[in-house]
Amino acid sequence: MANLATKLRLPNLKKTQWQILAGPILIMMILSMMILPLPPFMLDLFFTFNIVLSIMILLVAMFTQRTLDFAAFPTILLFSTLLRLALNVASSRIILLEGHNGDAAAGQVIEAFGQFLVGGNFAIGIVIFAILVVINFMVITKGAGRIAEVGARFVLDGMPGKQMAIDADLNAGLIGEEDARRRRAEVTQESDFYGSMDGASKFVRGDAIAGLLIMAINIIGGLLVGVIQHGMELGAAGETYMLLTIGDGLVAQIPALVISTAAGVIVTRVATHQDVGEQMVTQLFNNPRVMVLSAAVIGLLGMVPGMPNVVFLLFTAALLGWAWKLRGKEVATEHQAFTDGDSGAKAEQAAHQAADANWSDVLPEDILGLEVGYRLIPMVDNDQNGELLGRIRGIRKKFAQEIGFLPPVVHIRDNLDLSPTQYRISLKGVELGGGETQPEKWMAINPGGAIGDLPGQACQEPAFGLSAVWIDEVLREQAQTQGYTVVDASTVVATHFNHLLAQHADEIFGREEAQLLLEHLEKEMPKLTADLIPDTVSLTTLHKVLRNLLSERVSIRDMRTILETLAEFAPDKPDVEELTVLVRVKLGRAITHHWFPANSEIQVIGLDIQLDQILMQAVQNGGALEPGIAQNMLIQTDRALQRQQMFGAPPVLLVNPALRPMLARFLRRSMPHLVVMSNAEITDNRPIKMTATIGGKP
Template sequence: MSNLAAMLRLPANLKSTQWQILAGPILILLILSMMVLPLPAFILDLLFTFNIALSIMVLLVAMFTQRTLEFAAFPTILLFTTLLRLALNVASTRIILMEGHTGAAAAGKVVEAFGHFLVGGNFAIGIVVFVILVIINFMVITKGAGRIAEVGARFVLDGMPGKQMAIDADLNAGLIGEDEAKKRRSEVTQEADFYGSMDGASKFVRGDAIAGILIMVINVVVSGLLVGVLQHGMSMGHAAESYTLLTIGDGLVAQIPALVISTAAGVIVTRVSTDQDVGEQMVNQLFSNPSVMLLSAAVLGLLGLVPGMPNLVFLLFTAGLLGLAWWIRGREQKAPAEPKPVKMAENNSVVEATWNDVQLEDSLGMEVGYRLIPMVDFQQDGELLIHHGRIRSIRKKFAQEMGFLPPVVHIRDNMDLQPARYRILMKGVEMGSGDAYPGRWLAINPGTAAGTLPGEATVDPAFGLNAIWIESALKEQAQIQGYTVVEASTVVATHLNHLISQHAAELFGRQEAQQLLDRVAQEMPKLTEDLVPGVVTLTTLHKVLQNLLDEKAMCADSRYAHHSRNAGGTCAHPKRSA
């Protein structure tokens, strides 16, 4: 292990989670090596057994999951298991061609058992069983599961906007928190990705079934007629029987796990997400109504009385269903009635209101319609938050120019707004609003643009210039004609920067004044001690600095402003425009 870790430039003592990360690449390398390197019969037995065990595990996991997303890795597992079966087919075909003349055990005990025991050593029966399994897998299970996955993906995608709006409505109503809303949005996206992946992954299984038929035909014709007869001097009948039995065993030992995996795929895409697994759902819904058992018993009883029918079998099942119906009805009658609540007033009492229920308005906020949610969502790499940190850059630039750090911009969605609408709020009061269309560009006419462009005419929300929302294909044409072309996130960021610069004085509150004073005290503690409260109070200093901001004369270097105030003067820096 340590040598492998050193070769991969990993730590010598790998944790279990780090080995889990390496499991996928190691499995792919093993599968590729199986296709290239000749394997002995014993190794093939181990790999065939592993393939069968893996398929059973996948089916059981699919049966015991309560929600589809609990097994979200299934499409990838489906790909790996398909590759594993194909690699085993290649490896077993190689050893059958090389050693098939030596006897039935040439390809290992597992292939021999499937070729002799399961089909009685009769290659005709083996071919029929193999073809039936392939038809069941290819035409029935895989085709049905693929169609269900296709329709499911379509409906999930169509329902995504409604689900997102429902999540936002619950969040706005206070029914869920921000973390829960993010989790639900992520689950909606994962569900759409899962069904889309399943739609494509079903093609793996169908292709595997076709490959199984072709491999069988090639093995029988090439192996039996050419290798056995021409190279090893076997008679035509003996060669056909020997190589065909080996090929049938190889095909069955690969197709049975494929059928199990296909069944697991069908279980995954056909299940309904509840708090029960598939077994519980089937038992509870099939055997919950005793009337169904009684009617089924009556029908079987009538069939059992028909002359020539296997009366004993039908009557046995009739008796079993009657007994099951009697047991279910007796259990329902013995079930205790649900106790009625005694103290309704206590159970339904309303929690007393506290000061924690009082919602304080954000100093600076932004509300967006649902089409703009991807622009401000971290999980979707929102351009305003991720791309160059636009809002962070705005706050940093503002702090460098105006001399204090503005409040954090709290962003939330608002379903009452138009889908592409946004508005910027200060202490709950709207400062400005506008429209932004992700995927389109705003062509702003600075007054020198020539010609017109097809699109939606509007006005630049920040500076009031005439503009047009255009498609991406017209971007270069607009630039050639002299328009200033910016994307939707830049429009919103520029509008935000313009508004906070205009309202800098209103954003500079007493708390910001205290934080500014504390910042200056870190480098010049003596100055702040002499100034506050020796010369002026914090309230007076706040008012002076706020007036400077109102006159667009705030000093970026706050130490100079304090020096000036301490000397009885005002800031002598040139006025700065926002």
């Protein structure tokens, strides 16, 4: 097996071995050129390789459709710059050593650039070299460097928004986890690329400056070497060494200009499905009106006496011919679109008449939905970095961590039937809550101790019903100073959504969520779940027990305790309500800590002894409460809750274990915020204080 694996990996190793060694070989080649003297033939090979490399880099930049498809460009730019500088060092060495022997002393490439391109005239060569350096240094390099700097700044500034957009798409279910990871990696690579381009552009700028300095040094050094060491005449030495130096400079600056152009193409392009050439042709030569107007201007100039009439009129004819061709294509496209539209309309009408209802017309309701008016669309729009999307994502994550299961994805859509600033939260297609919010203003909420009034539109905080005011942003600090809690519009909607999510957790926890939770537990606790479900406890029983806990705001995070309790008692007590009571007792420490997190005394509401006896008798006899006693209990419980609120204590009623299920069902209908606990669930050794007592008499 080991030999087989080695054979399977061997082709891949052979395929990538030369790629791995390409970088070190190039570095060693550059260092050797700087240190070792090269013969003229080797110098010709390296100069030709440099020209070929620069052309290849430019063509790859032209044909690249996305910037990240050429992410190695900053590194390639560094290596190509080092290669040119190493060639300058090597050529300068051979020019100064062998320049007195004639123009061919430094190789045929330098001789060709010095003789053929500038006609053997060193004055013309200096001018052309200076022009190339000015074009490269002042125009292309400077512009590309500035664009790279601005691009890096904007890409880095836009990273948080792009990350939020990815999280929002993941949260809304538009993409999967794998797509989200890939898009996050692309955002990171894009920021790294533009940051690298910002620094790599300095290499090109420094290369242009180095070219000027090397040229000056070679000319001065050549004159000194030729006149002093080899006894040449000043004019002859100047002509020989200047031609060699200019040839050396041109053979290095032309590839530098090509690579600078490639850098400009990379940083100036806009990412589409087309390469640069396709973008230029399709966007520049695709409008017949532009062609006609350009032909008219050139034609008028061509009629002016003294102008090159033939050339101008030739271009006029070419532009008019191209405009005629484009216009013919537009007419054909419009006719085809009209024909297709007419055929499509007829087909759609026929299909509408013939189509019958099918199962595709039955659309399931969204578990959780959020509908917004058109003025609130920016709050939930990916392209506008809507803050509400990120807040909802955070709410779902926090809910999963605190409650113990992952709620369904929230489907967000706009609804023109709502008022512009209205929103509506729904569960399984039924409205749970909604309200009005002002996207340009801030809500100043009075928690109960705020001082003074604020100018603005009076309203009510939708989640908890507190009095509030919509104020302008300039009044934000004043409101906070007066004791108001100030939040933005997206926070108002998110808080309301979070409140409703926690309040209806048992309705959200469907059978599908129970199945997903069980699959998660099978990975975390495989032995426990395999022994329990479905042999001892069915998925239906587990789902009902968990929903009972969630209906009374008990977290199901501690699934180990829940499953162990069911494994212990389910064989003898199959009733779901009895199992729920037993699970609550086992979770007593967590329930107590949730409502009484500090180490101080436990302040609760209690029952009068007489009422306790009456209720116990009713439970044992299986009868209902008398209407008078029930009404009196509701009134006194409401007063006790108000008293608890004054003390800042949790709304907890502590009763006998036998009474807890019945009182929880009875009181929760009128007072959903009330928590009913039994004495058996208080596991801490902290003192218990009755802040209020509910009596049995009116």
